[in-house]
Amino acid sequence: MNKIDFDRLNMHMKKPECPCGSGEGAYEVLDSRGIYLALGCEKCLPERLAIYREDVLYGPTYEADEPIEPEAY
Numbered sequence: 233m234n235k236i237d238f239d240r241l242n243m244h245m246k247k248p249e250c251p252c253g254s255g256e257g258a259y260e261v262l263d264s265r266g267i268y269l270a271l272g273c274e275k276c277l278p279e280r281l282a283i284y285r286e287d288v289l290y291g292p293t294y295e296a297d298e299p300i301e302p303e304a305y
């Protein structure tokens with residue numbers, strides 16, 4: 233199962249307690265285009281989101297082509 237990177241997900245707190253019974257807050261997760269994907273907490277979301285590809289969850293991976301500039305002395 234993929235590890236879910238919650239920091240990169242488009243998620244919003246919806247309920248103080250997740251229906252799965254974990255006692256954790258439940259979040260609504262949207263995909264990179266704002267389409268609803270799932271509702272759950274950090275315990276059960278990895279299972280719910282396992283069916284989605286990474287680019288659906290986090291958006292297309294943009295190339296990090298920013299050159300790392302050497303320090304100017």
Ligand SMILES: [Zn+2]
Nearest residue numbers: 250252273276
């Ligand atoms: Zn849950």
